[in-house]
Amino acid sequence: RTVYVNGDYLPETEARVSIFDRGFLMADGVYEVTSVLGAKLIDFDGHAVRLARSLSELDMKQPMSKEELLEVHRELVKRNEIDEGLVYLQITRGSDGDRDFVFPDPETTEPTVVMFTQSKPGLADSPAARKGAKVISIEDIRWGRRDIKTVQLLYPSMGKMMAKKAGCDDAWMVEDGFVTEGTSNNAYIVKGNKIITRALSNDILHGITRAAVLRLAREAQMQVEERNFTIEEAKEADEAFTTSASAFVMPVVEIDGVALGDGTPGKVAKRMREIYIEEMRKAAV
Numbered sequence: 001r002t003v004y005v006n007g008d009y010l011p012e013t014e015a016r017v018s019i020f021d022r023g024f025l026m027a028d029g030v031y032e033v034t035s036v037l038g039a040k041l042i043d044f045d046g047h048a049v050r051l052a053r054s055l056s057e058l059d060m061k062q063p064m065s066k067e068e069l070l071e072v073h074r075e076l077v078k079r080n081e082i083d084e085g086l087v088y089l090q091i092t093r094g095s096d097g098d099r100d101f102v103f104p105d106p107e108t109t110e111p112t113v114v115m116f117t118q119s120k121p122g123l124a125d126s127p128a129a130r131k132g133a134k135v136i137s138i139e140d141i142r143w144g145r146r147d148i149k150t151v152q153l154l155y156p157s158m159g160k161m162m163a164k165k166a167g168c169d170d171a172w173m174v175e176d177g178f179v180t181e182g183t184s185n186n187a188y189i190v191k192g193n194k195i196i197t198r199a200l201s202n203d204i205l206h207g208i209t210r211a212a213v214l215r216l217a218r219e220a221q222m223q224v225e226e227r228n229f230t231i232e233e234a235k236e237a238d239e240a241f242t243t244s245a246s247a248f249v250m251p252v253v254e255i256d257g258v259a260l261g262d263g264t265p266g267k268v269a270k271r272m273r274e275i276y277i278e279e280m281r282k283a284a285v
């Protein structure tokens with residue numbers, strides 16, 4: 001694979017980052033994942049806008065313009081011949097060559113920019129989506145700024161492992177009795193023709209896929225309700241699903257061992273997955 005590090009395209013084995021980089025020592029960095037369908041980028045603009053916000057919330061410099069970022073994304077897709085897959089982008093605060101809690105001087109310390117691709121054939125026509133996901137619920141013990149897309153992914157990673165150990169695919173996190181989100185996706189339940197998902201706040205990541213799916217649902221005359229819901233309400237819902245840039249709309253068929261409906265992907269989830277993929281393909285860059 002060819003990867004991108006601080007201005008250079010390199011074979012992955014030759015890419016180098018300092019051991020003092022604050023991304024490595026302190027998870028002081030942010031990231032984005034943009035999916036690729038038909039060798040084109042899905043919702044690149046949305047990801048670029050959220051990246052700028054994450055950087056600004058952490059007082060980090062925007063090291064490259066949106067146009068420059070797009071160019072590197074496209075170049076990596078081309079060089080690595082990605083038809084279906086994703087582009088991962090990470091920007092960390094870099095380092096001034098030592099370890100300190102105090103941020104290094106932004107005048108003299110450049111952020112570290114890393115980008116690489118992952119090929120994922122079957123992203124659109126996904127066997128996992130045809131089957132649907134089984135989720136468990138776990139307590140949400142993450143920090144209070146989940147709206148910033150930082151690389152602090154240890155707890156979500158542990159959540160995935162808990163799910164795996166329980167024979168499931170993912171975990172939904174619960175705080176004060178209400179579902180916040182999945183370990184790497186936003187969470188939804190469906191009652192009749194109504195799609196219910198938690199409203200935006202600092203408690204959840206403002207999913208780029210979420211924004212598109214809610215827009216498309218409204219355009220398709222479906223009802224959307226942005227409010228809190230409990231795991232108990234979710235277990236009694238007609239259907240459930242999650243959204244993320246890397247899995248699009250993923251039907252959820254079981255929560256804590258309780259099957260939803262007949263235990264197969266629901267019709268609203270399937271329809272939203274189809275609409276999302278179709279519309280986003282058309283708008284891909």
Ligand code: PMP
Pocket residue numbers: 033181182183184185186204205206207208209210243244245246
């Ligand atoms: N919530 C969390 C915690 C996530 O990690 C992600 C994916 N990175 C999402 C939601 C979905 O966001 P997006 O649709 O932008 O991928």
